[in-house]
Amino acid sequence: MNEALSITHRIxxxxxxxxxxxxxxxxxxxxxxxxxxxxKSTKVIEMIVSALFLITGVWLMMQLPHISTMLWVKIVLVLSSIPIAIVGFKKSNKILAAFSLLLITASYGLAEVQKKKREKGNVVAESNVNGQELYTTKCANCHGSDGKLGFSNAADLSKTSISTDSIKQVILKGRNTMVPVDLTEEQAAAVTAYVESELKGK
Ligand code: HEC
Structure with a gap:
């Protein structure tokens, strides 16, 4: 439902x-x-589009747990651009019309920037989940879920003092009796992040 709403809103x-x-x-x-x-020829379309734009926008907004400052800025930009546009087009005032387009563009730009930020946040969250999952399936049999198991002399990961890069290297290339673990560069980075944030020093 929300997915459909947000797609409609975007269109x-x-x-x-x-x-x-x-x-x-x-x-x-x-x-x-x-x-x-x-x-004249877009009058009806414009009415439908504007109504959809506002209704879906308000609807989506009501579902939000809290409204961020960014969103308030966006709303104010959009709402203030509308009367300026109406007057601008009615009086064929180029400055007003251009100014209102600038406001709309700014709010459109803000929305895009925010979307990018959100997507980035999701990727980070996903890689954290991945890190834990990968650790459990690929590392815990030797290192234990808390990093301290020491199976077949596996190093105690809660006491590790090597750098982020070295941890990644040990995972990907192996060291002495630890054989390389078959992971992609990204997965190794996710596991490394998990080791550093959840096991190291605990
Ligand atoms: C088959 C057992 C085994 C598995 C599976 C394994 N390790 Fe190891 N690991 C070892 C052993 C043994 C050592 C000690 C190597 C040495 O003596 O140089 C070690 C060392 C390390 C070190 C070096 C720690 C330090 O302070 O020098 C890190 C980091 C590490 N492992 C992380 C991982 C991660 C992350 C995974 C999963 C992706 C993993 N290991 C999977 C056995 C294993």
Missing amino acids: AVTLFFLIYVIKTVLLLSNRADLLQKFT
Whole structure:
């Protein structure tokens, strides 16, 4: 449900933005007749798109546990751009129209930046989970779930003092009686992070 809502929201926002850009470009390039035609022929679409944009936006917002400052900034930018745009287009005022497009663009940009940040956060969270899982399946039989088992002379990982890079190297290349563990570079990094944050010094 939320997934569908957020996709609808994104499509509506993109269409809304597109219509807006085209209208502003037409106004700024003195194509009054074309602008009028375009406005007329997209009137219904624009109404549907704006309504969808606002309804899905408000709906999504109500599901959030708390509204971040970024989101408030976004909302204020969008809401203030609308009356400016209405006046701008009605009076064919280029400065107002361009200014309102700038506000919308800024809020669109903010949304994208936030999305990137969220995605990055998810990757980190995922790699932490992966690290624990990988450790349990690939390392715990010798090192034990707390790193202290010492099976066949495995080093005590709670007492390890070697660097992040060295831990990764030991995992990937092996050392003395520890044979290399078959992991990708990324998986090794995830396990290393797990060893450092959850086992080392505990
Ligand atoms: C088959 C048993 C075995 C498995 C499986 C194994 N290790 Fe080891 N590990 C060892 C042994 C034995 C040593 C000691 C090597 C030495 O004497 O140089 C060691 C050493 C290490 C060291 C060096 C610690 C230090 O302070 O020098 C690290 C780090 C390490 N293992 C991490 C891991 C991780 C992470 C995994 C899983 C991805 C893993 N090991 C899987 C047996 C194992």
